[in-house]
Structure formats: C-alpha cells, structure tokens
Amino acid sequence: MITDFRVSSQDHASTPPRGWNSYDSFIWTISEKEFLQSSDIISKQLLPHGYEYFVVDYLWYRRKVPGAFVNSLGFDVIDEWGRPIPDPDRWPSSKGGKGFTEVATKVHSLGLKFGIHVMRGISTQAVNANTPILDTPSTTDVMAEVKDLGTAYEESGRKWTAQDIGIKERTCAWMNNGFMSVNTELGAGKAFLRSLYQQYAEWGVDFVKNDCVFGEDIDVPEISFVSEVLKQLDRPILYSLSPGTRATPTMAKGISGLVNMYRITGDDWDSWGDVLAHFDVSRDFAAANMIGANGLLGKSWPDLDMLPLGWLSNAGSNDGPHRYTNLGLWEQRTQMTLWSMAKSPLMFGGDVRKLDDTTYGLITNPTLLEINSFSSNNKEFPYVSSNLSARAFKNDDLVHTWQARRHLTDAKSSDTHVLGLTTCADVKAKGWSIQAVDQDPEHICWKENSRSKRRAPFCLNKRESLLALDEDIIDKEKYQGKVNLLASDKMDLCLHASPKRKLTSKELKRGFFSPCRWDANQMWELNSNGTLVNSYSGLCATINSVEAQANSQGVRSWIATGQKGQIYVAFFNLNKDWATITAQKSDLAKALPGTKLSRGSCKGTEAWSGQDLGIIGQTISYSVIPHGAAVIALQCT
Numbered sequence: 001m002i003t004d005f006r007v008s009s010q011d012h013a014s015t016p017p018r019g020w021n022s023y024d025s026f027i028w029t030i031s032e033k034e035f036l037q038s039s040d041i042i043s044k045q046l047l048p049h050g051y052e053y054f055v056v057d058y059l060w061y062r063r064k065v066p067g068a069f070v071n072s073l074g075f076d077v078i079d080e081w082g083r084p085i086p087d088p089d090r091w092p093s094s095k096g097g098k099g100f101t102e103v104a105t106k107v108h109s110l111g112l113k114f115g116i117h118v119m120r121g122i123s124t125q126a127v128n129a130n131t132p133i134l135d136t137p138s139t140t141d142v143m144a145e146v147k148d149l150g151t152a153y154e155e156s157g158r159k160w161t162a163q164d165i166g167i168k169e170r171t172c173a174w175m176n177n178g179f180m181s182v183n184t185e186l187g188a189g190k191a192f193l194r195s196l197y198q199q200y201a202e203w204g205v206d207f208v209k210n211d212c213v214f215g216e217d218i219d220v221p222e223i224s225f226v227s228e229v230l231k232q233l234d235r236p237i238l239y240s241l242s243p244g245t246r247a248t249p250t251m252a253k254g255i256s257g258l259v260n261m262y263r264i265t266g267d268d269w270d271s272w273g274d275v276l277a278h279f280d281v282s283r284d285f286a287a288a289n290m291i292g293a294n295g296l297l298g299k300s301w302p303d304l305d306m307l308p309l310g311w312l313s314n315a316g317s318n319d320g321p322h323r324y325t326n327l328g329l330w331e332q333r334t335q336m337t338l339w340s341m342a343k344s345p346l347m348f349g350g351d352v353r354k355l356d357d358t359t360y361g362l363i364t365n366p367t368l369l370e371i372n373s374f375s376s377n378n379k380e381f382p383y384v385s386s387n388l389s390a391r392a393f394k395n396d397d398l399v400h401t402w403q404a405r406r407h408l409t410d411a412k413s414s415d416t417h418v419l420g421l422t423t424c425a426d427v428k429a430k431g432w433s434i435q436a437v438d439q440d441p442e443h444i445c446w447k448e449n450s451r452s453k454r455r456a457p458f459c460l461n462k463r464e465s466l467l468a469l470d471e472d473i474i475d476k477e478k479y480q481g482k483v484n485l486l487a488s489d490k491m492d493l494c495l496h497a498s499p500k501r502k503l504t505s506k507e508l509k510r511g512f513f514s515p516c517r518w519d520a521n522q523m524w525e526l527n528s529n530g531t532l533v534n535s536y537s538g539l540c541a542t543i544n545s546v547e548a549q550a551n552s553q554g555v556r557s558w559i560a561t562g563q564k565g566q567i568y569v570a571f572f573n574l575n576k577d578w579a580t581i582t583a584q585k586s587d588l589a590k591a592l593p594g595t596k597l598s599r600g601s602c603k604g605t606e607a608w609s610g611q612d613l614g615i616i617g618q619t620i621s622y623s624v625i626p627h628g629a630a631v632i633a634l635q636c637t
Contacts (some may be wrong), residue, residue: 002498003146003152006228006519009543010298011298012236012238012295012296012298012299013238013260013261013295013296013298013299013300013301013461014298014299014300014375015050015372015374016049016208016261016292016344016345016346016373017053017054017238017240017260017261017344017346017347018049018052018053018346018347018372018373019051019052019054019055019112019113019115019207019346019348020042020046020051020054020347020348020349020352021056021115021209021306021308021347021348021349021459022035022038022052022055023055023057023058023117023323024269024306024307024308024312024313024349024350025059025310025311025312025313025320025349025350025351026230026313026320026321026351027070027313027315027316027317027318027319027320028057028058028060028062028070028318028432029060029064029090029319029320030056030090030320031058031090031091031317032086032090032091032092032103032197032364033057033093034320034353034357035103036103036106036107036434037155038054038351038352038353039054039106039107039110039112040110041264042054042110042112042114042352043110043111044359044361045352045355045360045552046352046364047110047111047112047350049364049369050369050373051319051346051348051363052111052112052113053112053113053115053206053207053238053318053347053558054107054112054113054115055114055115055116055207055209056115056116056117056163057209058117058118058119058211060084060086060087060090060091060117061075061076061077061078061085061086061087061191062075062076062077062087063075063077063087063089064087064089064090064589068318069316070175070316071176071177071178071319072177073124073125073177073178074125076123076125076443078123078125078126078129078131080131080132080150081131081132081133081134081192081195082122082123082126082127082131082133082162082544083126083134083195083199083256084118084123084128084133085097085099085102086099087194087430091103098205099199099202100114100116100203100204100205101202101203101204103398104203104204104205105204108204108364110314113206113207113238114204114205114206115205115206115207115208115209115238116200116205116207116208116209117208117211118173118196118200118208118209118210118211119175119178119179119211119212119402120179120180120181120210120211120212120213120217120222120363121166121167121170121179121180121181121182121193121219121222122162122165122166122179122180122182122192123178123179124166124171124177124179124180125466126162127162127163127166127168127180129162130162130163131160131162132152132153132159132160132161132187133152133161133164133165133191133192133195133488134150134151134152134153134161134191134192134195134624135151135152135153135154135191135195135577136191136194136195136198138194138232144317148196151507152281153187153188153191153192155187155188156243157525159185160186160188160191163297163381164186164188164193165182165183165186165188165294166180166181166182166183167180167181167182167183167520168180169231169519169520169523169535169536170219170516170520170535170536171519172212172217173212173216173217173496173497173498173499173500173521173536174205174212174217174498174499174500174501175212175351175500179212181219181221181222181513182222182379183223183306184221184222184224184225190225190439191214193225193226193229194229195203195596197226197229197230197233197237198229198233200237201233201234201235201237203259206235206236206237206238206272206300207237207238207239207240208230208237208238208239208240208364209240209241209242210222210223210226210239210241210242211242211243211567212242212243212518213241213242213506214242214244214255214262214263215243215244215245215246215251215263215264215266215498216245216246216421216498216499216537216539217243217245217498217536217537218251218255218537218538218539219537220254220255220538221258223241223258224255224258226239226450227239227258227259227296230297231296231297232294236297238260238261239258239259239260239261239296240259240260240261240262240263240303240345241255241259241261241262242262242263242303243266243267243294243502243503243599244262244263244264244266244303244305244333245266245498245499245503246420246421246636247262247263247264247281248284248426249284249287249290250284250420250422250425250426251422251423251539252264252285253288253290253484254292254300254423254594255362256290256293256294256295256300257293257294257295257296257329258295258296258302259295259296259300260295260296260298260301261295261300261301261303261345262301262302262303263303263304263305264281264282264285264302264303264304265278265305265505266278266503266504266505266507267315267502267503267504268304268305268306268308268504268505269308269315269504269505270308270309270312270325270326270327271326271327271504271506272327272331272627273300273504273505273506274504274505274506275327275331275334275335275338276506276574277505277506277588278304278335278338278342278505278587279338279380279549279556279572280575282302282304282342282344282380283379283380285302285342286378286379286380287341287379287380287541290302290397291342291343292343292452293415301343301344301345302344303314303344303345304338304339304342304344304345304519305505306347306348306349307335307336307339307347307348307349307350307363308325308327308349309325309327309335309348309349309350309351309359309362309363310324310325310348310349310350310351310352310355310356310359311323311324311325311350311351311353311354311355312324312325312349312350312351312504313523315502319614320351321350321351321354325350328627329358329507330625330627330628330629331627331628332359332362332627333362333608333628333629334572334574334627334628334629336362336363336365336368337368337572337608337629337631338558338570338572338629339367340368340371340372341347341371341375341378341560341568341570341631342378342558343371343372343375343378346363346369346372348363354437359608365607365608365631367607367631368607368631370562371560371568371631372487372632374562374563375560375561375562375563375568376560376563377559377560377561377592378558378560379557379558379559379591380556380557380558381521381557381558381559381569381583381587381588381591382557383583383584383587383591384555384557384571384581384582384583385557385581385582386554386555386573386576386579386580386581386582387579387580387582388575388577388579393583393598397507399454401435402552410429411514416500418524419495419541419542419543419544420539420541420542420543420544421487421497421498421534421537421539421540421542422539422542423539423540424527424531424538424540425541426540426543428544429531429532429540429541429542430529430530430531430532431446431447431530431542431543432444432445432447432526432532432541433445433447433526433530434448434462434526435457435459441571442462442463443459443461443472444460444462444464444483444485444526444532445457445458445459445460445461446458446459446543450487452528452630458543460485460486460487460495461484461485461486461487462483462484462485462524463483463484464482464483464484464488478524481525482523482524482525482535483517483523483524483525483526484522484523484524485522485524486513486516487513492515492516493513493514493515493516494514494515494516494517494522495513495522495524496513496514496519496521496522496633497521497524497534497536497537497541498513498521498536498537500532519536520534520535521534521535521536523535523536554574554575555571555572555573555574555575555579555581555624556571556572556574557569557570557571557572557581557583558570558572559588559591559592560632561592561595565595565596565635565636566633566634566635567588567592567597567602567633567634567635567636568631568634569583569588569620569631569632569634570629570630570631570632570634571583571622571624571629571630571631571632572619572624572628572629573624573625573627573628573629574627575626575627576626576627577626578623578624578626579623579624579626580621580622580623580624581621581622581623581630582616582619582620582621583619583621584616584619584620585597585598585602585616585617585618585619585620586598586618588620595636596611596636596637597610597636599617600636600637601636601637602615602616602634602635602636602637603616603634603635603636604616604620604632604633604635605632605633606622606630606631606632606633607630607631607632607633608629608630613632616634620632620634
C-alpha cells in the first residue's frame with residue numbers, strides 16, 4: 001500500500017518539501033527534452049511517494065557552446081530588461097518570449113510542481129550591457145498590463161539602469177563572473193527584483209531556489225525583499241536558500257521566518273566524508289528547535305542538500321550523467337536515515353531515466369518517508385553505547401575477531417582553531433582589538449581563550465582597503481574605516497572571508513589569503529564592541545575552537561515520535577567495523593516524556609530489513625554494519 005504524501009498547496013511547506021533537482025545528474029547542461037523525459041518518469045514512479053517538486057537547477061539561461069562553463073562570462077541569454085531567460089537552443093519552447101511557460105504547463109499536467117534555480121541579484125552580463133529596469137507594480141493584479149506597456153523604471157527625473165543597482169564589489173564569491181548583489185535600498189533595485197519574481201510567477205513557477213545568498217554568502221536585504229514580493233504574488237511559490245556553508249542556528253533564526261527551506265551545509269556529494277559532515281550540524285539545528293519553525297506563509301526546514309544517489313555527473317562538469325554514485329549501499333541508507341530523522345527536505349538528484357530498483361527502494365522506503373513527513377520530537381540521542389567488532393564474511397557467516405567497549409563521550413580530543421563567520425549579534429563574535437606586535441601597532445588580533453597560555457595571539461596586519469584608496473570610486477566615503485587584512489606586511493595577500501569556489505560539506509577551509517584585489521570579500525571593519533565585520537556578507541569573524549576527536553567516527557543515534565504513537569530509534573555506525581549499538585529503554589523514556597516507553601510493552605521492527613524484533617526488553621540493541629544505519633520502529637501498548 002502506498003501512502004499519499006502529497007499536501008495541499010494551501011498548506012505551504014507544512015511538511016519537508018520533496019522532489020527532484022537536476023544538478024547532481026546534469027549540473028547545468030540539461031535540455032528541455034531531457035527535463036520532460038524525466039518529468040514523465042517522476043510523475044509515475046515518485047510522485048505517489050510525495051516527490052512533487054520538479055526543479056531545473058542553475059544556468060538554464062546559459063548557451064551550451066564552446067567556451068561556456070560554470071564561471072564563464074558573456075554566454076547568458078537575457079531579455080531587454082537584463083533578466084535571465086531560458087537558452088532557446090536547449091529550451092526551444094521558450095522562443096518568442098514564452099520563457100518557461102510551456103514547460104511549466106506540461107509539468108503541471110503531470111501533477112508535479114515546477115521549480116527553478118536563480119542566483120543572487122543581477123548578472124554581470126546585464127550590468128555590463130547597462131540594461132534598463134522594468135517598472136512593475138507591487139501587486140500582480142495589473143501584471144499583464146505592465147508587461148504590455150514595458151515601462152522603464154524612472155525616479156528623480158531619470159531612467160535607472162543595471163549599472164545603477166549592481167554592487168560590483170559584492171559579486172558572488174564562488175561565481176565572480178556571474179552575478180552580483182542588487183542595492184535594495186534603491187527603488188530601482190527593488191523594481192528589478194520584483195520584475196524577476198513576477199516574471200517567474202507568470203511562467204507558472206512553484207519553487208525558487210535562490211543561490212549565493214545564505215551561509216557565508218548571506219544577503220539578508222535580498223532575502224527579505226524577495227520574501228515580501230512572494231507574499232504579494234497570486235500564486236504560492238516555495239522559497240529555498242542556498243548554499244549553507246558554515247550556517248549556524250543563530251544565523252538561520254534571522255531568516256527562517258522569511259523562507260521555506262534553507263541549506264545548512266556546503267554542497268553534498270557522494271563521499272562518505274560529506275555524509276559524516278552532516279551529523280553535527282543536524283544535531284545543532286534540531287537542538288535549536290529550527291525543524292519546522294514558522295516560515296514564509298507556512299513553515300521552514302533546515303536543508304541537508306540533495307541526495308546524490310543513482311546515476312550522477314561531477315561537480316563543475318559540462319557533461320551530463322555518466323557514473324554511478326560512489327556511496328555504498330549501507331552508506332546510502334545512512335544518508336537517507338539521517339535526512340529522514342532530521343526532517344530535511346528530500347530532493348533526489350540522480351538521473352531518473354536510469355533509476356534502478358535499489359535506489360528506488362532507498363528513496364521510497366515507507367517508514368523513512370513517514371518519519372520524514374510526520375514525526376515529531378526529532379533529535380540526536382547521545383545515551384548509547386557500542387560493542388565494536390571487526391568481522392569478515394565467510395560462507396555467509398559473520399566471523400567475530402575482536403571486541404572493544406566504548407561510550408560516545410570517551411573519545412579523547414585536542415583543540416585546533418579555525419576562522420569562522422557568525423552573525424554580529426553573536427557574543428562569540430566579540431574579541432577583536434588593535435594590538436601592537438613587535439612595536440608595530442597596525443595589527444588586529446583575536447583574544448586568546450585557549451587552554452595554552454603560551455600560544456601566541458592570532459593577529460593580522462591591517463591597511464586601508466583598496467576600495468577606499470581608489471580615486472575612481474565616486475562614493476568611496478562609504479568604504480572609509482574598512483581595512484584589508486594581510487598575512488604579513490611583506491606579502492600582498494589579503495584575508496578573503498568566503499571561498500572563491502563552492503565547498504562540499506566535508507571541506508573545512510574557511511578564511512584564506514589571496515592576492516589583494518578590489519573586492520568587498522576582502523574588506524573588514526573593526527567595531528568598538530570588538531566585532532570584525534566583513535563587507536561582503538555582513539557577517540562577523542570569529543575564531544572557533546574545534547575539538548578534533550581522536551576517533552572521529554564512532555556511533556550516533558537519533559530518536560523521534562510518530563503520529564500514531566510510534567517511537568523511532570535510529571542507530572548509526574560510523575566506524576569501519578561492525579558495532580552492536582545499545583540504548584536503555586529508561587533513557588529513551590526520559591528523552592521522550594509522555595510516551596508509553598516507561599509503562600508499556602513494546603514491539604520492534606527494523607525499517608530497512610523488515611526484521612521483526614519481537615518484544616523489546618529493558619535494552620534495545622542492534623548489530624549495524626560499518627558505515628550503516630538501523631531504524632527501529634517501536635509500538636508500545
């Protein structure tokens with residue numbers, strides 16, 4: 001029996017959104033033919049399981065010709081108002097100014113909802129062309145009339161253009177040739193963004209993934225204004241943010257009410273390291289009660305990124321799907337289990353034209369989808385122990401070779417420090433000051449709070465920013481007080497806050513030095529309260545103490561409750577050897593008060609294998625394969 005997980009459009013993101021996105025399998029090269037082939041398959045095989053959003057990822061407006069790639073310049077198709085429109089060679093139904101209208105109509109006819117990916121602000125190509133800006137009303141009731149008139153935006157007696165609103169020093173850090181922020185303090189900047197999203201609504205778009213606006217690339221003014229525009233539209237559009245590099249609950253609390261889903265990690269690809277990188281951040285957002293918090297016209301959900309399962313491509317590639325996922329079956333189950341227990345949106349990324357039975361079974365497991373949509377009290381459960389045992393397969397028997405007992409909190413750790421970014425209201429951002437180093441007062445240093453009193457403070461050379469020194473900058477007074485931070489006074493290398501390329505979830509590089517240039521990403525301002533704010537993102541620098549675990553693998557556990565009284569217990573074995581993981585029923589009862597755990601008899605079933613565990617005693621134990629997961633559903637009476 002298939003449970004219908006689809007929800008009414010009146011319940012805006014009432015459960016974690018679910019669907020398919022073209023990025024993992026096609027990167028940016030997908031065509032209309034390939035897209036519609038996939039839509040037909042999804043409507044028949046995945047829509048009954050709630051996969052209703054059908055999303056074309058980025059650069060649908062880029063011509064697929066020699067020389068074009070992810071960060072190329074001059075290959076995009078834009079209209080007379082500087083707005084991206086589909087490449088007519090890849091999307092032939094868009095010819096004649098139709099945009100995605102016909103594609104959206106076909107997708108809707110299959111019962112699916114149509115989504116697109118967009119970048120921050122305005123394209124560099126539009127700014128270079130200095131296109132005029134379309135004036136649009138603040139509501140959609142006269143949208144057709146405005147479209148016919150094609151009126152250019154005027155204010156203060158003149159017509160405004162793309163060069164008036166584009167902030168060139170705030171280009172997207174990892175696509176600097178592509179897009180830049182728009183000045184939303186200007187009426188013309190607001191008019192441009194409004195014209196974009198009203199056009200998307202005219203096309204029939206149901207889902208917008210707005211990229212290079214969150215995490216270390218956060219652009220609160222754009223997020224806030226777009227959210228207001230979406231509220232005024234005559235059709236509900238789900239609003240998603242990306243990427244989530246170094247996102248924190250503190251950062252997310254300022255925007256979660258404006259959106260419906262937001263990434264909380266870097267890009268997730270098919271590596272075990274990327275899977276591991278999601279455990280801590282998932283725990284932190286659950287503990288901060290961010291799962292299912294209030295959002296745009298409904299709820300919002302922390303997003304762990306797409307599921308890179310099945311037939312895929314490679315990041316940054318100009319080629320379509322050509323390889324199978326690098327994750328093993330057990331690792332794929334671990335990923336699906338964590339995504340479901342953390343109630344992340346589930347956006348499948350594999351090529352559905354080659355959807356095999358194993359992958360299909362993974363992403364349609366009924367218990368996991370039930371947990372993802374309808375469970376509550378989702379959180380990490382640290383009170384488990386494990387017996388680790390290396391085993392070998394021989395004649396289908398498991399041969400025990402050694403054992404060791406370990407509790408989750410036993411691992412020894414050491415401290416290291418990394419540069420991080422956080423909201424400036426965070427107390428962890430306060431600690432910077434000007435100090436003299438070797439008689440030189442031109443340094444900005446971080447207070448030292450480590451256990452080692454002998455460790456030298458972390459200091460950087462400061463000098464006036466290149467933007468403030470540039471004679472060609474008309475309004476350079478706004479850059480006064482901003483500084484570049486150099487690794488030393490002998491090298492022209494400046495601290496660059498956000499990475500110049502998209503990072504995957506497992507990568508920890510934050511803050512690096514690159515040749516000093518005309519770039520807000522390299523501009524910093526020291527405030528009197530001890531915060532050091534970056535001009536690109538508006539975030540503040542902090543030095544984080546990171547515990548490097550002697551055993552960075554271990555075992556983890558999550559718990560949740562079901563809508564029919566179920567108790568879900570997920571065990572994760574992140575080790576390279578088998579582990580028997582154990583939880584006490586009494587500890588579970590304390591973590592989930594009000595359930596029948598402490599006073600009833602419970603029967604258990606493991607969700608992946610379907611194994612009937614019978615009556616559960618005072619302990620719950622399960623032997624889990626290396627890099628694997630088990631999901632035990634308890635029904636207590």
